[in-house]
Amino acid sequence: xxxxxxxxxIQGEGRLTGIPMFFIRTNLCNLRCKxxxxxxxxxxxxxxxYQELADECIASWEGWICLTGGExxxxxxxxxxxxxxxxxxxxVLIETGGSLDIQPFTLIEGTVIDMDIKTPSSGEEKSIxxxxxxxxxxxxxxxxxxxxxxxxxxxxxxxxxxxxxxxxVFQPAWGTxxxxxxxxVLKRRIPVRIMLQEHKYIWGExxxx
Numbered sequence: 001x002x003x004x005x006x007x008x009x010i011q012g013e014g015r016l017t018g019i020p021m022f023f024i025r026t027n028l029c030n031l032r033c034k035x036x037x038x039x040x041x042x043x044x045x046x047x048x049x050y051q052e053l054a055d056e057c058i059a060s061w062e063g064w065i066c067l068t069g070g071e072x073x074x075x076x077x078x079x080x081x082x083x084x085x086x087x088x089x090x091x092v093l094i095e096t097g098g099s100l101d102i103q104p105f106t107l108i109e110g111t112v113i114d115m116d117i118k119t120p121s122s123g124e125e126k127s128i129x130x131x132x133x134x135x136x137x138x139x140x141x142x143x144x145x146x147x148x149x150x151x152x153x154x155x156x157x158x159x160x161x162x163x164x165x166x167x168x169v170f171q172p173a174w175g176t177x178x179x180x181x182x183x184x185v186l187k188r189r190i191p192v193r194i195m196l197q198e199h200k201y202i203w204g205e206x207x208x209x
Contacts, residue, residue, distance in 0.1 A: 001050045001075045002027040004041040007208040011066060012199025014114045014169050015141050016093060022060040024053065026078070029071040031097050033122040035147060035173050037205065041070035050077035054084040066093045073100040079108075086110030099127040103135045113140035117158060119151035121173065133162055142166055144192075146181050147173035156190055168192040174200060 004025040011019045025038070027045025057065045065085055072078050073096050082092050082105060091110050096102060098115045105111050115132060118124040122145065136142070142163060144155040152170075159168055170185065170192045172178040182194055203209040 001048055001077050002045040003048050004045050009209050012197050014143055017198050019064055020062045021064040021066040022057055022062045023066045026069045026072045026075050028074050029069055031124045031127055033124050050081040054081050057085045058088040064091050068095040071097050079104045083108050099129050102132045106135045106137055115142050117142055117144050119144055120154050121147035121151050136166055143169045143171055145171050145173050147176050152184055170194045
């Protein structure tokens, strides 16, 4: 597998915020979101044997492994890696941009999918693989990054049309005042969670956290 970095931290985004995890950040991404905070994962990286990497994850003290990127689903060994880690009793959170097939991962017991629905401010709102929506399980969730009112309007309509019954997280884009997002969600009665990027409030914008 092509790896950008590995580190121990707490989960800073989404429904599992605050849980200690061992992070495996893969290299390469097929999208170019305008507000991406991990552009350093677009190129470079180093090869690691996926079985040895899985063994390292299994030996880690954390009960959770976060497979992130970049876009981890681009890695040809990602499914086998995930299957091996989960077979040990560990749980694997897979953070994906939603443009590639998630089904092979939802068939593995012990996984949780954190799938982005890209909003207009990303410039990649047409990238979503709609077939993925039918593969989401009750323990999976969808994340939408909100930067402006156009993003919120888009997300509101998308939820009403496709995601009623799914857990959705609204994440204010870094630098965006979350107050107006909260006020709009309450006014419109949108059934979502609003969650900030906790790791950035703790450590700021830096790698390896």
